[in-house]
Amino acid sequence: TDEIRARRADAQAEEEAVSYVRRLLQGRLDILRAELIRRTDDGSPEAADLLVRLSSVLSDGAAGHRDQLGARATRLRVPEGIDGYTERLDAVLDASALEELEGRTVETLQAFIDRLTDHEHELSEIRQQLFVRIDALRSELAARYKDGRAAIGDLL
Amino acid sequence: VEREVEALWERYRDTGDADVRERLIINYAPLVKYVAGRVAVGMPANVEHADLVSYGIFGLMDAIEKFDLSKGFKFETYAVTRIRGAIIDELRSIDWVPRSVRAKARALEAAMQRLESDLRRTPTDEELADDLGWTLEELQETLTRVSMTSIAALDETLDVSGDRISLVDTLQDLTAALPEESFEDEETKHLLRETLTRLTEREQTVLGLYYFEGMTLSQIGDVLGVTESRICQIHTKAVLSLRTKLVD
């Protein structure tokens, strides 16, 4: 049982890192997409203050929301082990590319969006696979807790 | 490419220019997406996600103003703490938990504390309801409404011997598989571990499965063989019970 816990902990540490970088990536992507929409909407690269729209640009749809029963305890910190992922993300598109958006052409924006979208799918795929592994290990642990082969006492 | 943002920080430190500050904000804005997403976990759906993000952005602006490059910390680490703090402070000030519910929770906790010291054990639901002059339904309804599955709910509550400890982080630090830069010191961790052993077996199991094993309440309900509504109440009560013992 300890081995199952250890494997789950490893997978979880990896997932925490991936989910963090994925969210950063999605944020960059959402900002770019919002800029593209704004351009194609009124056709002029007049800067409507991005800061003002930032909160709606970056927020998740209500669909994302899991209720009390489906919620999991989550850590809120910069995870360990993100360096490999952040380096790769910055290589695909560095955050500084977001700074001069009004000056970019629509083609450039679209190119940025495509690059990030591909990388986002990559990360989401890795994340989903980690979920499958973590959830399987947790189900196995749950079964052991249920039939008494494992107890919280082991951890305390 | 690390150079670019560093140069931006230098320029901001030298000039305090609003335009440079705006670039820094946009550069780090995705951090707010991360934090707001995680603060929202386990919270009731009546809280608008876009609002969480906008509180978070104020936290980010604040972090940019206050950050001291020379201190040698990573900005992201500092920013995540400030963003989280800003969102939770704002939630508290807009009463995301209605005042009436909050008052009932306080009365409940006071009753728990009182009965604990009289009975030398965790009071049953019936004992609590009697002491408060509530029906059992009213007690269970309160336990359901005071949801403890969100960081915001736990964060605003713990004040142990003058230190504000984040119960969530400490609980999770206790069983971390990796050595971590813990938010809490060894003493707090030891206190928490020792306090957990004073809970009933069921309370320990619920908290342990949720915080140490990362299971959902629905999974925990299945392990314990209780209904969905009951597991929410049991979890809330276990957290309140832990808290009353901690501040004892």
Ligand SMILES: Nc1nc2c(ncn2[C@@H]2O[C@@H]3COP(=O)(O)O[C@H]4[C@@H](O)[C@H](n5cnc6c(=O)[nH]c(N)nc65)O[C@@H]4COP(=O)(O)O[C@H]3[C@H]2O)c(=O)[nH]1
């Ligand atoms: N409650 C909850 N559900 C989750 C979570 N992760 C994944 N899902 C569910 O699984 C679906 C597929 O996720 P994906 O493969 O990561 O694929 C995702 C991901 O690649 C991307 N995506 C998701 N959110 C964002 C975002 O905020 N910004 C951007 N730019 N892309 C996003 O769009 C795809 C479709 O997203 P959805 O329609 O939302 O559909 C999501 C969602 O229903 C989670 O942490 N919590």
Ligand SMILES: Nc1nc2c(ncn2[C@@H]2O[C@@H]3COP(=O)(O)O[C@H]4[C@@H](O)[C@H](n5cnc6c(=O)[nH]c(N)nc65)O[C@@H]4COP(=O)(O)O[C@H]3[C@H]2O)c(=O)[nH]1
């Ligand atoms: N073992 C396991 N863990 C899971 C699963 N789904 C999510 N998680 C983890 O649990 C955290 C909270 O998920 P949430 O409550 O759905 O809360 C999510 C959700 O509300 C939203 N979100 C993230 N990605 C998506 C998405 O693709 N689609 C939608 N609709 N919402 C998303 O952002 C919040 C935070 O996301 P993260 O920082 O990625 O943090 C996620 C992720 O680390 C799963 O099926 N199995």
